[in-house]
Amino acid sequence: MADITIRPATPEDAHLTAALMYSSGPKAFDYVFANQQPEGSLDFLHWMFMQDKGMFSYRNHWVAEVDGKVLGLIGSFTKSTIDKGMLATSLGTIRYLGLIQGLKALAKGMRFEYQLVKPPKKDCLYIAHVGVTPESRGLGLGSKMIAHVESLAREQGIGKLSLDVSVINPRAQQLYERLSFKVLGEQQSYTPDLDNHRYMEYLLS
Template sequence: MTLTPPFSGHCLCGATRWRAEALPLWQGHCHCDSCRRATGAAMASYVGLDPNSVVWQGPPPVVHQSSPGTRWHRCATCGSPLAYFADRFPNEIHLHAATLDEPAAFAPEQHFHAGDRLGWLHLADHLPYRIGPKDDLAQVLALIRDTFAYMEGRIDPPSSLNRLDLAALRNLAAQAEIWGIGGPLLGCVVLTPGADHLYLGKAAVARSARGQGIGRALVSHAETRARALGLPELRLQVRVELTETQAIWERLGFLRTGATAHDGYDRPTSYSYAKKV
């Protein structure tokens, strides 16, 4: 079951209904403190839509402004939360997924503000979430270092990961996009937009979670991000010595497109790979 327009929902008492006449812009779970307190739940699940595609039926919702630029729509009769608006998302309405007439059709694609999630809520759904400069980057650094430890002594020149520390990772989170899966962290990837591509770097999967499709989920999300950014392909590089890693990327649909050499080397040291999206 999927959310195919038209689809609809209603409040607890049924007095206020809504109908959506377009495909969702996105579907996901939010863990921010504001959404938790507004709903009284560990997280809030939303369907993002163009406001012009939503038709209200019954008594008009009561609008409550919780802070400047933030508004919540609730049923005027029973008080059920129905939708969220924010000035920073001027072309979106966020409808509460649990109000759907067919809530089983909700298909979440990612977590928002996962760094704010409650410690007792574990993410086992393999949905991606963005990791920002203020989030727990120590676990990201530990996962990357552990994943790439096998390269030590195998590649020449040595990996730049030897110079990666929390400060560098924090700068990376601010300048590019770091995405993770799992809580505790099971996989991560750094996505850096270029002029005509999205570059994948530092893709890592925990040893205990390999073979569970996490790497494929990270690549699938990278494709989603590339399309959202209007970029036609994904790119990455793999050291020439790492034949098993090259095979993994090839199984994920990447094609070798060339080779490059580090400064001071007269032979290829890395292979370039790309995948159209």
């Protein structure tokens, strides 16, 4: 196995992490943030990642490095993190996209977050934005990053990990199942532009 290092993300990682974050849910990001521009979602995520607050901020993310090169990204959130970051995310979206397009994006994003994927429960550390570069698949980055988040949960006295995975991403679901996550339900999409999502939890022993 490669020598993998997990470290907190920094604003300087944005040029690498935007594509990794985008790869974790391209259809969802395009549906909410693309604003009819081919590179709209990537540009938005790049800008938001560098901000000090919000759901997409570097402060909520960790990167996986091999030989000093960033090859993976993972985010983790508590219910409190989500609640506190919502205002910053909303203001950042409006600032970046403008008032009208920003409000439209927020309406889409809120529906996605509360109808298709569920907000974190109080007793869960929620995993999101998991991405690795195509050439690094098979190196164990995903397992290593999730193990890191598990250690964070234990340090905080949180008893479960949780996440949502698209039904068209069986490779990711298989990884999570190997790491003891269980599917607890499936949310049906309300639009053909988005996929059904399965909710998974891992009860820490």
